[in-house]
Amino acid sequence: MDSSTFDQPLDLILKHFNYFGGSIQLAPLIRTGAPNVLCTRLPTHWRLNKSLPDTFKVIVLGDCNGQQINDGTRIDLRAGNEENINGDLRNGTAYTKNGIAKFQDLRFVGRSGRGKWFTLTIVIHTKPIVIALYRQAIKVTVDGPREPRNKLHQSSLFATVCI
Secondary structure, eight states, X not given: OOGGGGGSOHHXXXXXXXXXXXXXXXXXXXXXXXXXXXXXXXXSEEETTOXXXXXXXXXXXXXXXXXXXXXXXXXXXXXXXXXXXXXXXESOEEEEETTEEEEXXXXXXXXXXXXXXXXXXEEXXXXXXXXXXXXXXXXXXSSOSOOXXXXXXXXXXXXHHHO
């Protein structure tokens, strides 16, 4: 499969992938920096050391740089940004089966920083190694997503007036 395949709609690519024995459920897929590597969408903001709501998957379509991806190929994830070069991950290694690597119970242990996003680096251990980037993948903070401070202040003010 060559990179011109991405000129086709994504559903045609998925049908082609399923034809060759892959089995995935339709979920929002994200293009990465590598033309034949897709992944599932991460939440935009998440709490550190909390398990993700869905299993994160990396899908390898066909071959990567002329290298066929066999079952059992190791895939590692790394997270980082300009503030935190190596954000800690738990369960950041998975192995492919039918071109899909499933990261069960993936957790971001390191914080991305206030208002900062992690870039997720996907490392596929073939010869040569294939690296794909998922830019601005996720914000990870101590308290996770919450209401903006001005909304919190207004709601607490309203609560004191009503009492």
